[in-house]
Amino acid sequence: MASAKKSSSAARKARIEEMRRAEQAAERRRRLLTVAASVVVVAGLVVGGVFVVRSQKDDSTAADAKTAGHFVTGKDGVKTWKGTLGRTHVTKTVTYPTEPPVGGDHNQVWMNCNGDVYTKALNNMNAVHSLEHGAVWVTYTDKASKADVDALAAKVKKTPYTLMSPDDKQTDPIMLTAWGHQRTVSSASDANVDTFFEQFVQGKQTPEPGAACTGGLGQ
Numbered sequence: 001m002a003s004a005k006k007s008s009s010a011a012r013k014a015r016i017e018e019m020r021r022a023e024q025a026a027e028r029r030r031r032l033l034t035v036a037a038s039v040v041v042v043a044g045l046v047v048g049g050v051f052v053v054r055s056q057k058d059d060s061t062a063a064d065a066k067t068a069g070h071f072v073t074g075k076d077g078v079k080t081w082k083g084t085l086g087r088t089h090v091t092k093t094v095t096y097p098t099e100p101p102v103g104g105d106h107n108q109v110w111m112n113c114n115g116d117v118y119t120k121a122l123n124n125m126n127a128v129h130s131l132e133h134g135a136v137w138v139t140y141t142d143k144a145s146k147a148d149v150d151a152l153a154a155k156v157k158k159t160p161y162t163l164m165s166p167d168d169k170q171t172d173p174i175m176l177t178a179w180g181h182q183r184t185v186s187s188a189s190d191a192n193v194d195t196f197f198e199q200f201v202q203g204k205q206t207p208e209p210g211a212a213c214t215g216g217l218g219q
Contacts, residue, residue: 016160016202065094065104065128071182077192081180087132087207094125099169100139100177101128110216111163113137117153118165118219126217130163131179133213134206136197139167140174148174151188161201161213179205 069083085103094105101124110129111122127137136159138152152174156164167175172184176193178200185192202209 065096065101065106067097067104071098076195078181078183078196081182085180090125094128096124096128098182099171100124100137100167100175100182102177102182103131103179104128106132110213112216112218113163113213114160115157116163116218117156118163120165120219121167121169122163122165122219127163127165130213130216131177132207133161133211134179134202134209135161135163135213136201137177138162138164138174139170139177140164141166141168141170141172144173145187148188152193155188155193155197159197159201162197176200178203179207181205 066086066088067081067084069081069085071079072082073079081098081102086105087103088105089108090105091107096104106128107123107125108129109126110133111118111126113130113133113135131137138156140149140152153164156162174185174187176183176185176196178196181200183192183196185196
């Protein structure tokens with residue numbers, strides 16, 4: 001049983017490393033394309049014309065996340081969203097039915113989630129995009145102990161496709177969130193932390209497996 005678990009863990013780590021290498025190559029390609037696009041834009045400005053293509057909605061008013069459904073809690077304590085989760089890129093402010101949100105319409109730019117630990121609350125719309133890329137989001141309130149926060153931060157920092165931030169709007173001191181899934185844990189040493197990471201970091205729930213967790217927003 002132990003050998004099978006080690007084999008599974010090794011396979012997951014190898015998969016993440018492979019995705020990391022692919023992401024780095026994609027990031028290099030994006031930078032080259034950005035440089036090329038900048039040259040084109042400057043040339044357009046010189047001749048006096050700029051053409052802007054708007055590929056997403058632009059509305060400053062609040063809207064829901066195009067979600068419908070409810071949580072179902074499994075025997076393992078993980079809450080799974082049963083229903084729909086929108087995936088449209090929007091610029092308007094989105095109101096989510098859960099805190100932290102587990103999915104829904106979101107901003108086109110993701111929060112960096114390559115083991116990034118943030119000390120300030122995040123914009124949910126950017127963090128949800130990270131979930132779409134297969135990240136696990138660790139959040140905590142001021143009721144979480146400093147020891148737990150430090151231990152969780154250390155775990156996140158060494159785990160690609162994770163991020164961490166404070167969230168005083170959530171109901172419990174420490175929560176773990178993936179796309180469509182969420183749970184509360186009692187402490188950093190709770191065995192459910194490792195279990196959740198093992199299952200949901202680039203897990204089967206990921207809408208866009210292997211998508212970038214760098215090149216987005218930092219704090």
